[in-house]
Amino acid sequence: xxxSLLSTVGDKLKTQFGNGIISSExxxxxxxxxxxxxxxxxxxxxxxxDETLAFQYLTTLxxxxxxxxxxxxxxxxxxxxxxxxxxxxxxxxxxxxxxxxVPSITSTFSGANWMxxxxxxxxxxxxxxxxxxxRILNVDDMNYHPMRKEYPLEDATREDKDDRMFGR
Amino acid sequence: MSKNDKNTKxxxxxxxxxxxxxGPTHPATHGIFQNVLKxxxxxxxxxxxxxxxxxxxxxxxxxxxxxxQITPLTDRLNYCSSPINNMGWHMTVxxxxxxxxxxxxxxxxxxxxxxxxxADHVICNSVIGVDTGAMTGFLYIFxxxxxxxxxxxxxxxxxxxxxxxxxxxxxxxxxxxAWAKLNKFLKDFPKELKEFxxxxxxxxxxxxxxxxxxxxxxERALNYSFAGPNLRAAGVDYDVxxxxxxxxxxxxxxxxxxxxxxxxYDRFMVRQQEMWESVSIINQAIEKIKREPAGVFHADVxxxxxxxxxxxxxxxxxxxYHFKIVMGETEIPKGEVYHAVEGGNGELGFYLISDGGxxxxxxxxxxxxxxxxxxxxxxxxxxxxxDAILTMSSMNVIAGELDA
Amino acid sequence: xSKIEKSKIEVVSSPPGIExxxxxxxxxxxxxxxxxxxxxxxxxxxxxxCGIEFMATMASTYDLGRFGAERLSFSPRQxxxxxxxxxxxxxxGPVLRQVYEQMAEPRWVLAMGACASSGGIFDTYSVLQxxxxxxxxxxxxxxxxxxxxxxxxxxMQIQKLVETESxxxxxxxxxxxxxxxxxxx
Numbered sequence: 001x002x003x004s005l006l007s008t009v010g011d012k013l014k015t016q017f018g019n020g021i022i023s024s025e026x027x028x029x030x031x032x033x034x035x036x037x038x039x040x041x042x043x044x045x046x047x048x049x050d051e052t053l054a055f056q057y058l059t060t061l062x063x064x065x066x067x068x069x070x071x072x073x074x075x076x077x078x079x080x081x082x083x084x085x086x087x088x089x090x091x092x093x094x095x096x097x098x099x100x101x102v103p104s105i106t107s108t109f110s111g112a113n114w115m116x117x118x119x120x121x122x123x124x125x126x127x128x129x130x131x132x133x134x135r136i137l138n139v140d141d142m143n144y145h146p147m148r149k150e151y152p153l154e155d156a157t158r159e160d161k162d163d164r165m166f167g168r
Numbered sequence: 169m170s171k172n173d174k175n176t177k178x179x180x181x182x183x184x185x186x187x188x189x190x191g192p193t194h195p196a197t198h199g200i201f202q203n204v205l206k207x208x209x210x211x212x213x214x215x216x217x218x219x220x221x222x223x224x225x226x227x228x229x230x231x232x233x234x235x236x237q238i239t240p241l242t243d244r245l246n247y248c249s250s251p252i253n254n255m256g257w258h259m260t261v262x263x264x265x266x267x268x269x270x271x272x273x274x275x276x277x278x279x280x281x282x283x284x285x286x287a288d289h290v291i292c293n294s295v296i297g298v299d300t301g302a303m304t305g306f307l308y309i310f311x312x313x314x315x316x317x318x319x320x321x322x323x324x325x326x327x328x329x330x331x332x333x334x335x336x337x338x339x340x341x342x343x344x345x346a347w348a349k350l351n352k353f354l355k356d357f358p359k360e361l362k363e364f365x366x367x368x369x370x371x372x373x374x375x376x377x378x379x380x381x382x383x384x385x386x387e388r389a390l391n392y393s394f395a396g397p398n399l400r401a402a403g404v405d406y407d408v409x410x411x412x413x414x415x416x417x418x419x420x421x422x423x424x425x426x427x428x429x430x431x432x433y434d435r436f437m438v439r440q441q442e443m444w445e446s447v448s449i450i451n452q453a454i455e456k457i458k459r460e461p462a463g464v465f466h467a468d469v470x471x472x473x474x475x476x477x478x479x480x481x482x483x484x485x486x487x488x489y490h491f492k493i494v495m496g497e498t499e500i501p502k503g504e505v506y507h508a509v510e511g512g513n514g515e516l517g518f519y520l521i522s523d524g525g526x527x528x529x530x531x532x533x534x535x536x537x538x539x540x541x542x543x544x545x546x547x548x549x550x551x552x553x554x555d556a557i558l559t560m561s562s563m564n565v566i567a568g569e570l571d572a
Numbered sequence: 573x574s575k576i577e578k579s580k581i582e583v584v585s586s587p588p589g590i591e592x593x594x595x596x597x598x599x600x601x602x603x604x605x606x607x608x609x610x611x612x613x614x615x616x617x618x619x620x621x622c623g624i625e626f627m628a629t630m631a632s633t634y635d636l637g638r639f640g641a642e643r644l645s646f647s648p649r650q651x652x653x654x655x656x657x658x659x660x661x662x663x664x665g666p667v668l669r670q671v672y673e674q675m676a677e678p679r680w681v682l683a684m685g686a687c688a689s690s691g692g693i694f695d696t697y698s699v700l701q702x703x704x705x706x707x708x709x710x711x712x713x714x715x716x717x718x719x720x721x722x723x724x725x726x727x728m729q730i731q732k733l734v735e736t737e738s739x740x741x742x743x744x745x746x747x748x749x750x751x752x753x754x755x756x757x
Binding site: 027058064065079083089118137 | 508514
Binding site for chain 2: 612617618619620621623624625627628631632633645646659661663666667670693694696697698699716741
């Protein structure tokens with residue numbers, strides 16, 4: 001997980017995808033690539049099937065919400081791992097909150113199924129091509145996406161706690 | 169009579185499948201999650217899992233709380249081995265802050281984490297025994313878990329949800345009593361574990377029940393992002409302690425037990441062997457600690473580690489540090505880190521984005537239970553109902569980690 | 573007989589009554605109360621960390637079987653005491669309610685742990701802030717998780733409630749009012 005990994009992976013991705021890779025940098029010994037959302041599925045497949053890169057383990061994927069980046073409020077972070085060589089990289093895609101659609105990577109990684117459902121539940125990110133995109137952790141009839149920054153942590157219907165006492 | 173006969177027979181006759189709800193409350197599901205099973209007689213055709221019955225919104229809570237208040241929250245992830253979660257979180261924050269921990273503290277942390285791993289595997293293995301009908305093993309080995317609880321009590325005051333340690337080290341050194349209890353535990357535990365092993369490991373009935381029950385191949389397990397003993401039982405030797413060593417695990421000498429079939433018996437054996445390895449690691453750590461300067465239990469970071477109370481009341485600097493830490497006035501660097509530890513169930517990861525404020529901007533937990541439980545439907549297809557129960561308990565699904 | 577006198581095991585003492593050759597007379601509610609209190613069949617509704625402490629209470633060191641609660645019933649229709657252990661999320665609320673309604677009278681409810689009593693440390697949108705919002709509770713055991721000794725104390729308080737309760741509790745107007753408050757018929 002050093003500079004050479006960033007350049008190896010970065011060069012291969014740039015040759016294959018050109019403008020699809022928006023930027024690449026090292027953040028705290030992780031190569032991080034910001035990718036255009038339309039090509040994320042092909043990028044993941046490329047990284048999976050390439051013989052030298054072989055990122056065949058999906059560690060995790062997480063949703064992100066930056067309400068201040070107009071036009072790029074929502075994002076998804078993917079973390080991939082090559083178990084043989086112990087290389088880890090991170091991919092990020094960003095997109096607008098008005099159009100929260102990303103291609104799903106469940107065709108490559110079966111483990112992404114529930115991870116994407118969780119991010120749909122929390123942020124409202126719609127994964128195109130997901131076999132069963134519905135809420136997983138919250139109640140099914142919840143009508144908002146709670147992890148977005150504009151929603152409070154506490155339950156709106158509680159009547160016994162006084163906010164002045166609890167410092168909120 | 170093999171399961172294959174029954175399958176071919178049922179294909180010749182038109183049948184309707186019955187639906188069985190292995191509901192959220194069930195004696196065999198250790199934790200609350202629901203499985204709606206489509207059954208053909210006693211054989212499971214399909215399973216649909218519903219989780220979220222104990223969703224407590226950890227990721228949202230952690231955006232509200234300061235860094236040191238998130239530790240009790242991480243306790244409740246995999247509550248059978250909460251010290252590992254605590255240490256993992258502290259190491260993540262230390263990575264963000266760039267704190268170097270002295271060797272002695274790292275070895276003490278290793279001892280605490282391996283004790284927690286033993287505690288977790290004790291529960292899982294004894295519960296596999298209970299689900300096959302062998303209640304004795306559970307009652308015998310749970311006494312050892314009580315001893316581990318007593319050691320935790322000496323260290324931090326709590327039994328189960330420990331909140332052990334601080335960002336920058338431990339809150340107090342191991343006392344004389346703690347060392348005495350630890351040494352007594354290490355003397356007694358191998359005998360008890362051997363007795364537990366003799367009850368189950370080569371027991372004909374246990375082996376008949378568990379061999380071939382709920383298998384998964386290594387390719388499917390990797391595709392489902394399995395980690396931990398479940399993946400090692402399938403044949404892949406991936407252990408975060410070896411691949412990305414943290415807290416000086418590279419100084420220790422231990423093997424990674426690996427299975428072949430990925431079935432329940434392999435999972436039981438992998439966990440059993442890991443307990444033996446943990447005992448060996450703790451013994452090595454105690455030897456290594458003797459060679460380090462005594463009395464060191466935290467890093468020298470007054471910005472993030474609370475000073476002792478006597479100094480706070482007498483010393484101006486200590487008072488200012490105490491005030492700044494508690495009120496959240498210390499400078500936290502902006503950044504993004506990911507740190508993983510080998511929890512009782514596999515790679516427990518913490519993805520932390522900090523924006524310089526008192527609480528994290530985004531904290532995402534990579535929860536191994538949540539990720540590998542997806543494969544349950546695939547693992548029980550074609551199995552009998554009792555095998556489905558055994559598969560569930562051998563995967564060590566902890567509801568707190570499943571839902572967070 | 574003398575062996576029991578010499579040993580240190582305490583057995584439940586008989587209620588006050590008139591004893592004679594071949595008979596023992598006491599009032600029915602005392603006898604029934606004693607029988608009920610010392611043979612409770614708990615339903616462990618274990619959801620999270622408190623469930624593990626319950627397992628420790630059931631194990632040999634803090635043996636719950638001494639108090640007569642040895643036989644756990646996982647079917648609500650055969651249980652007396654509903655022990656709710658752990659956080660109840662809003663998704664789980666209807667399930668808990670259904671389990672409570674399936675229990676036959678007499679039934680008691682024990683809320684173990686901070687999460688079951690009041691939502692605990694989880695003041696969030698998805699956690700029910702205390703199970704007494706949906707079912708009536710008899711004894712609350714605070715703690716996160718409570719020590720096994722606290723759990724045993726809670727069980728002993730339930731036993732005291734059970735012993736002194738009237739056997740016609742379900743017909744009293746206060747009880748009917750309590751159930752009506754929760755919309756349980």
